[in-house]
Amino acid sequence: xxxxxxxxxxxxxxxxxxxxxxxxxxxxxxxxxxxxxxxxxxxxxxxxxxxxxxxxxxxxxxxxxxxxxxxxxxxxxxxxxxxxxxxxxxxxxxxxxxxxxxxxxxxxxxxxxxxxxxxxxxxxxxxxxxxxxxxxxxxxxxxxxxxxxxxxxxxxxxxxxxxxxxxxxxxxxxxxxxxxxxxxxxxxxxxxxxxxxxxxxxxxxxxxxxxxxxxxxxxxxxxxxxxxxxxxxxxxxxxxxxxxxxxxxxxxxxxxxxxxxxxxxxxxxxxxxxxxxxxxxxxxxxxxxxxxxxxxxxxxxxxxxxxxxxxxxxxxxxxxxxxxxxxxxxxxxxxxxxxxxxxxxxxxx
Amino acid sequence: xxxxxxxxxxxxxxxxxxxxxxxxxxxxxxxxxxxxxxxxxxxxxxxxxxxxxxxxxxxxxxxxxxxxxxxxxxxxxxxxxxxxxxxxxxxxxxxxxxxxxxxxxxxxxxxxxxxxxxxxxxxxxxxxxxxxxxxxxxxxxxxxxxxxxxxxxxxxxxxxxxxxxxxxxxxxxxxxxxxxxxxxxxxxxxxxxxxxxxxxxxxxxxxxxxxxxxxxxxxxxxxxxxxxxxxxxxxxxxxxxxxxxxxxxxxxxxxxxxx
Numbered sequence: 001x002x003x004x005x006x007x008x009x010x011x012x013x014x015x016x017x018x019x020x021x022x023x024x025x026x027x028x029x030x031x032x033x034x035x036x037x038x039x040x041x042x043x044x045x046x047x048x049x050x051x052x053x054x055x056x057x058x059x060x061x062x063x064x065x066x067x068x069x070x071x072x073x074x075x076x077x078x079x080x081x082x083x084x085x086x087x088x089x090x091x092x093x094x095x096x097x098x099x100x101x102x103x104x105x106x107x108x109x110x111x112x113x114x115x116x117x118x119x120x121x122x123x124x125x126x127x128x129x130x131x132x133x134x135x136x137x138x139x140x141x142x143x144x145x146x147x148x149x150x151x152x153x154x155x156x157x158x159x160x161x162x163x164x165x166x167x168x169x170x171x172x173x174x175x176x177x178x179x180x181x182x183x184x185x186x187x188x189x190x191x192x193x194x195x196x197x198x199x200x201x202x203x204x205x206x207x208x209x210x211x212x213x214x215x216x217x218x219x220x221x222x223x224x225x226x227x228x229x230x231x232x233x234x235x236x237x238x239x240x241x242x243x244x245x246x247x248x249x250x251x252x253x254x255x256x257x258x259x260x261x262x263x264x265x266x267x268x269x270x271x272x273x274x275x276x277x278x279x280x281x282x283x284x285x286x287x288x289x290x291x292x293x294x295x296x297x298x299x300x301x302x303x304x305x306x307x308x309x310x311x312x313x314x315x316x317x318x319x320x321x322x323x324x325x326x327x328x329x330x331x332x333x334x335x336x337x338x339x340x341x342x343x344x345x346x347x348x349x
Numbered sequence: 350x351x352x353x354x355x356x357x358x359x360x361x362x363x364x365x366x367x368x369x370x371x372x373x374x375x376x377x378x379x380x381x382x383x384x385x386x387x388x389x390x391x392x393x394x395x396x397x398x399x400x401x402x403x404x405x406x407x408x409x410x411x412x413x414x415x416x417x418x419x420x421x422x423x424x425x426x427x428x429x430x431x432x433x434x435x436x437x438x439x440x441x442x443x444x445x446x447x448x449x450x451x452x453x454x455x456x457x458x459x460x461x462x463x464x465x466x467x468x469x470x471x472x473x474x475x476x477x478x479x480x481x482x483x484x485x486x487x488x489x490x491x492x493x494x495x496x497x498x499x500x501x502x503x504x505x506x507x508x509x510x511x512x513x514x515x516x517x518x519x520x521x522x523x524x525x526x527x528x529x530x531x532x533x534x535x536x537x538x539x540x541x542x543x544x545x546x547x548x549x550x551x552x553x554x555x556x557x558x559x560x561x562x563x564x565x566x567x568x569x570x571x572x573x574x575x576x577x578x579x580x581x582x583x584x585x586x587x588x589x590x591x592x593x594x595x596x597x598x599x600x601x602x603x604x605x606x607x608x
Binding site for chain 2: 161162163165225226265292
């Protein structure tokens with residue numbers, strides 16, 4: 001259930017934001033500090049003292065805010081299983097506890113107010129802040145309603161180039177007489193591939209599933225391109241249980257075949273690599289670059305599509321970049337697409 | 350043509366696609382006698398095949414649009430400059446831009462996977478009404494940027510000469526030679542035709558010579574033995590100087606002034 005977590009709960013009801021998400025952290029930090037600044041502005045008597053007051057307030061707000069976020073980050077898996085009201089209560093409790101706790105520890109002892117009153121004020125303020133932020137996330141989730149997000153995802157879900165479909169059918173037709181078994185296998189692959197393409201692709205899938213789809217696709221391309229299409233997989237350094245958005249590989253490979261293999265009469269190699277680097281999963285695809293065959297806009301469209309889907313799945317935590325390796329125009333010039341997504345191991349329950 | 354079987358050349362970079370067309374042609378041979386004269390994997394191979402004068406001429410070329418080296422449209426652009434050329438039917442899996450251009454210019458095409466009745470109909474139509482290659486206007490709408498190469502035939506091989514590398518084209522007796530930095534190539538096209546097709550790239554310096562505008566770096570005056578003076582064009586990175594005829598001098602002068 002690591003789908004578009006931020007936007008809807010398991011049963012479509014309201015849900016808490018995903019506190020492991022960088023975007024959520026940013027929003028909480030900015031929101032709370034903006035509130036604090038407003039409070040400081042409202043309480044301000046002497047204009048010249050405002051900067052000092054702001055700094056003091058920040059010093060008392062920041063430690064407890066970050067402590068709460070860290071706690072929430074580690075409790076996220078548990079938090080996600082709670083019903084919404086219980087979740088809200090837990091979040092509020094954690095925020096209050098860290099606010100009071102840090103007060104007791106004297107971290108904000110620099111605050112000149114009386115201790116007891118300070119605690120009480122801090123608690124009230126914290127509860128208001130939590131309420132305001134959760135309201136904000138709730139409204140935001142409603143605006144990006146699941147239906148809307150899903151509709152966008154469905155619309156964005158990789159659409160295979162018609163070019164590929166008709167060429168593949170043509171290739172199957174051409175071997176039907178000479179090699180019926182091969183034609184049979186190819187049609188089975190094609191049907192599997194389309195089953196995946198047509199299902200609802202809104203949940204993260206294990207890497208191994210993505211690789212299986214990609215292999216099926218490449219198998220079909222090999223039927224028509226023969227030895228011109230060479231593929232190298234570099235998967236050793238990656239856990240196969242890692243989760244990634246569905247149908248990311250296939251459109252990228254289709255691009256690689258269309259721009260890297262088809263324009264040349266020589267054999268060309270596509271290299272697909274996965275690496276886990278700390279909390280990140282890196283996916284890299286490189287293909288030979290042919291400058292004379294680049295005027296199409298299709299490539300950019302596929303990339304924009306994938307970027308948007310990454311955004312819907314991971315908010316700000318995923319990245320996609322492209323790069324030319326080697327001198328443009330030289331024989332060994334290669335085009336590289338790299339995607340970095342947060343590493344999430346698949347749940348084996 | 351009615352008695353003899355139709356001779357065809359199949360041009361496609363995908364071997365299965367060629368096999369499929371071969372199968373279909375065999376299927377319709379009862380209704381329309383035909384022979385597959387050969388297969389080619391791209392435009393260059395097709396040009397090589399069609400340039401082989403030892404072979405009887407091909408009547409129809411079935412050509413895929415998207416191919417490496419020289420694509421289907423490129424092949425037709427090269428054929429357009431020849432004296433006798435076969436009829437062409439394009440095949441494509443999916444290419445909405447090309448298909449739209451074909452429809453606009455009434456150019457025949459087949460959508461892959463090709464079906465036997467459709468193939469038969471297209472070939473019958475050709476037989477009843479032999480059709481010339483798409484004209485210059487149609488080719489321009491198919492490929493607005495024009496062709497990127499000239500081709501030169503050497504010992505049965507076809508060499509593609511990138512236009513961007515050609516410094517000048519000169520008519521010599523039967524042929525036109527194209528000069529690049531490295532060497533000369535023989536081109537079997539007329540200078541007049543080349544001048545019309547590439548008016549933007551080349552300027553006429555002499556009755557028998559077209560010079561690449563961007564290769565001209567200057568001019569030089571020369572006095573001949575009989576006392577007459579004329580101008581010579583100086584070229585980038587090439588020692589050879591080309592004479593300018595009196596008639597073409599104003600155009601060359603105007604070009605130099607622009608720069």
